[in-house]
Amino acid sequence: xxxxxxxxxxxxxxxxxxxxxxxxxxxxxxxxxxxxxxxxxxxxxxxxxxxxxxxxxxxxxxxxxxxxxxxxxxxxxxxxxxxxxxxxxxxxxxxxxxxxxxxxxxxxxxxxxxxxxxxxxxxxxxxxxxxxxxxxxxxxxxxxxxxxxxxxxxxxxxxxxxxxxxxxxxxxxxxxxxxxxxxxxxxxxxxxxxxxxxxxxxxxxxxxxxxxxxxxxxxxxxxxxxxxxxxxxxxxxxxxxxxxxxxxxxxxxxxxxxxxxxxxxxxxxxxxxxxxxxxxxxxxxxxxxxxxxxxxxxxxxxxxxxxxxxxxxxxxxxxxxxxxxxxxxxxxxxxxxxxxxxxxxxxxxxxxxxxxxxxxxxxxxxxxxxxxxxxxxxxxxxxxxxxxxxxxxxxxxxxxxxxxxxxxxxxxxxxxxxxxxxxxxxxxxxxxxxxxxxxxxxxxxxxxxxxxxxxxxxxxxxxxxxxxxxxxxxxxxxxxxxxxxxxxxxxxxxxxxxxxxxxxxxxxxxxxxxxxxxxxxxxxxxxxxxxxxxxxxxxxxxxxxxxxxxxxxxxxxxxxxxxxxxxxxxxxxxxxxxxxxxxxxxxxxxxxxxxxxxxxxxxxxxxxxxxxxxxxxxxxxxxxxxxxxxxxxxxxxxxxxxxxxxxxxxxxxxxxxxxxxxxxxxxxxxxxxxxxxxxxxxxxxxxxxxxxxxxxxxxxxxx
Amino acid sequence: xxxxxxxxxxxxxxxxxxxxxxxxxxxxxxxxxxxxxxxxxxxxxxxxxxxxxxxxxxxxxxxxxxxxxxxxxxxx
Numbered sequence: 001x002x003x004x005x006x007x008x009x010x011x012x013x014x015x016x017x018x019x020x021x022x023x024x025x026x027x028x029x030x031x032x033x034x035x036x037x038x039x040x041x042x043x044x045x046x047x048x049x050x051x052x053x054x055x056x057x058x059x060x061x062x063x064x065x066x067x068x069x070x071x072x073x074x075x076x077x078x079x080x081x082x083x084x085x086x087x088x089x090x091x092x093x094x095x096x097x098x099x100x101x102x103x104x105x106x107x108x109x110x111x112x113x114x115x116x117x118x119x120x121x122x123x124x125x126x127x128x129x130x131x132x133x134x135x136x137x138x139x140x141x142x143x144x145x146x147x148x149x150x151x152x153x154x155x156x157x158x159x160x161x162x163x164x165x166x167x168x169x170x171x172x173x174x175x176x177x178x179x180x181x182x183x184x185x186x187x188x189x190x191x192x193x194x195x196x197x198x199x200x201x202x203x204x205x206x207x208x209x210x211x212x213x214x215x216x217x218x219x220x221x222x223x224x225x226x227x228x229x230x231x232x233x234x235x236x237x238x239x240x241x242x243x244x245x246x247x248x249x250x251x252x253x254x255x256x257x258x259x260x261x262x263x264x265x266x267x268x269x270x271x272x273x274x275x276x277x278x279x280x281x282x283x284x285x286x287x288x289x290x291x292x293x294x295x296x297x298x299x300x301x302x303x304x305x306x307x308x309x310x311x312x313x314x315x316x317x318x319x320x321x322x323x324x325x326x327x328x329x330x331x332x333x334x335x336x337x338x339x340x341x342x343x344x345x346x347x348x349x350x351x352x353x354x355x356x357x358x359x360x361x362x363x364x365x366x367x368x369x370x371x372x373x374x375x376x377x378x379x380x381x382x383x384x385x386x387x388x389x390x391x392x393x394x395x396x397x398x399x400x401x402x403x404x405x406x407x408x409x410x411x412x413x414x415x416x417x418x419x420x421x422x423x424x425x426x427x428x429x430x431x432x433x434x435x436x437x438x439x440x441x442x443x444x445x446x447x448x449x450x451x452x453x454x455x456x457x458x459x460x461x462x463x464x465x466x467x468x469x470x471x472x473x474x475x476x477x478x479x480x481x482x483x484x485x486x487x488x489x490x491x492x493x494x495x496x497x498x499x500x501x502x503x504x505x506x507x508x509x510x511x512x513x514x515x516x517x518x519x520x521x522x523x524x525x526x527x528x529x530x531x532x533x534x535x536x537x538x539x540x541x542x543x544x545x546x547x548x549x550x551x552x553x554x555x556x557x558x559x560x561x562x563x564x565x566x567x568x569x570x571x572x573x574x575x576x577x578x579x580x581x582x583x584x585x586x587x588x589x590x591x592x593x594x595x596x597x598x599x600x601x602x603x604x605x606x607x608x609x610x611x612x613x614x615x616x617x618x619x620x621x622x623x624x625x626x627x628x629x630x631x632x633x634x635x636x637x638x639x640x641x642x643x644x645x646x647x648x649x650x651x652x653x654x655x656x657x658x659x660x661x662x663x664x665x666x667x668x669x670x671x672x673x674x675x676x677x678x679x680x681x682x683x684x685x686x687x688x689x690x691x692x693x694x695x696x697x698x699x700x701x702x703x
Numbered sequence: 704x705x706x707x708x709x710x711x712x713x714x715x716x717x718x719x720x721x722x723x724x725x726x727x728x729x730x731x732x733x734x735x736x737x738x739x740x741x742x743x744x745x746x747x748x749x750x751x752x753x754x755x756x757x758x759x760x761x762x763x764x765x766x767x768x769x770x771x772x773x774x775x776x777x778x779x
Binding site (some may be wrong): 330670678 | 746749752756757759760764765766767770771774775776
């Protein structure tokens with residue numbers, strides 16, 4: 001699961017007469033990732049396509065033209081390829097029929113358009129009441145026809161001998177040629193533009209009726225022609241789609257020799273085969289006759305530009321659903337570890353911590369589960385699966401760590417500093433408690449009557465879980481930051497260990513540097529906890545949540561560090577545990593020796609990486625504060641007595657909850673991916689691998 | 704509430720504002736370039752996003768410092 005499928009370099013050599021049979025087998029078994037022949041050896045040249053290649057390509061081209069004419073769309077997911085032996089003849093026959101039918105349709109369409117224009121040109125004339133011959137054949141008269149201007153009466157002033165005919169909103173003016181331009185100008189000022197008088201004879205009404213009858217007739221024919229094409233589309237769509245897929249396969253096979261090397265009598269195929277599939281492949285090929293198969297297992301590259309084997313990742317089950325998140329970053333190279341498994345563990349935990357709410361978590365688990373069940377396979381479905389797992393983790397954390405749902409805690413929690421004060425200074429604790437209860441009287445909770453004398457707004461649902469932390473209490477936030485940093489330590493250590501594995505065979509120097517970074521990481525971690533612990537030790541509230549957590553970590557992860565044994569570095573005056581100082585010095589020496597003299601400065605970036613995980617706490621707190629503010633305003637409205645305000649409050653509350661539900665998931669999702677990509681991957685993951693694509697696979701997956 | 708408490712709270716606020724503005728500005732620069740790079744080569748999506756969200760760490764540092772300051776308020 002951590003390594004890509006083992007590959008072997010394969011060389012297939014055979015006599016040319018067996019070429020076609022071999023291609024057929026390679027295409028069927030789908031286990032050879034072909035390496036294109038570059039054409040650089042004496043006596044060898046690029047292969048020629050198989051004999052039927054040109055013919056097949058031509059058929060495919062024709063078929064696509066037909067499909068385009070009939071507007072047949074290729075469906076997502078494709079169809080089973082099926083090219084019957086007589087496919088070429090059928091395509092030719094179909095092409096002829098469809099070309100004729102399509103030309104006919106285009107001709108009719110042209111006629112219909114033409115008739116439409118003619119009818120439009122002749123619309124003014126029936127209402128004017130003059131036969132067409134009345135408009136033509138004058139030696140001294142000009143005829144102007146056009147839409148009626150607003151004021152036609154003034155025209156007689158321009159030309160005393162003008163004769164006007166009007167009707168249907170149109171005007172025909174007969175003017176002596178001498179006054180034509182003056183009349184035109186006068187008309188033009190009123191926005192008149194003249195239309196052409198058709199060169200025809202007869203009664204305009206009859207002419208128009210004749211054209212309209214023609215138009216009706218041709219329109220019917222156009223519908224008929226379109227209907228015939230539609231019938232053909234329905235009849236042949238299935239055949240065309242199947243034949244297209246089949247022909248594509250055939251073309252792919254026929255053109256495969258273009259990727260091979262050939263001499264006069266032999267062919268050579270070069271490629272990569274998963275080592276486990278070498279023997280079946282050899283058996284298949286040798287059944288065709290005298291085909292020789294030479295294989296060699298992939299080895300670590302001897303020099304930089306040696307070709308790397310293609311990568312076939314072997315994730316199954318849950319990690320497989322996270323593979324797209326790795327591929328989106330980069331495909332792992334053949335010689336390095338596949339980080340998918342780690343991502344599939346890290347993502348849901350980080351997402352769950354940032355959401356940390358039983359309500360949103362459960363909703364995301366359901367929504368993601370539904371999406372995963374209903375969607376077609378693909379990246380989005382895998383993302384839904386990731387959201388489902390993240391939602392589950394968020395529900396678990398929300399129930400048992402923070403004890404809250406939809407931003408409302410199950411129970412009011414007394415701040416941990418007041419609880420801690422109870423043991424050391426009961427008087428101060430009592431006064432602080434009294435102060436806090438005044439504030440707590442406005443805070444929301446699911447259960448009612450948690451604290452005697454505190455009547456806070458509540459929903460009356462008693463979930464019997466005592467929250468360990470509250471996202472909006474200061475000392476609990478410090479505890480959350482410390483938890484985040486602890487996760488950073490574990491996650492980053494894992495990253496460096498993976499880096500060591502990756503570099504082991506490559507460079508021992510880099511291995512030493514990775515070890516040094518781990519030492520620096522743990523040294524810095526110990527410094528952070530020693531500071532917090534020193535604060536807690538002498539404090540009157542040393543039993544607060546974050547102090548308890550610090551004691552827990554110093555007992556489990558840091559017993560070796562002896563956090564109490566501090567040394568102060570002279571000049572700068574910083575105190576740190578002696579153990580940290582030793583670790584940091586060793587780390588600095590190693591990286592200075594193996595990487596570069598200035599590399600010890602990079603220890604600061606390890607610290608930055610660690611603090612970067614504080615976003616786990618940060619996003620959780622920011623989200624809780626946002627929805628907390630909405631809830632505080634809107635829930636009392638819903639719980640109130642006024643019906644109108646109840647409804648308004650409920651609508652606004654649903655909107656606010658949805659906003660936080662989606663925005664929270666977007667930011668938590670992006671940050672969870674980012675922590676894996678930036679902080680985690682960069683420590684060990686180079687990527688840039690080539691995906692294993694065996695010959696013949698493309699069409700098979702589409703089918 | 705003591706004056707010191709108010710000053711600490713203001714310091715926390717200024718820290719958040721400053722680091723948030725710095726992050727926004729840095730992400731604007733990187734984000735613009737990233738979208739350009741993705742338009743030319745969609746394969747860069749993953750790397751681009753990784754680079755684009757890098758400056759977010761600045762605001763996280765700000766947040767940590769602000770929370771540290773706020774936690775001083777209870778400790779007086």
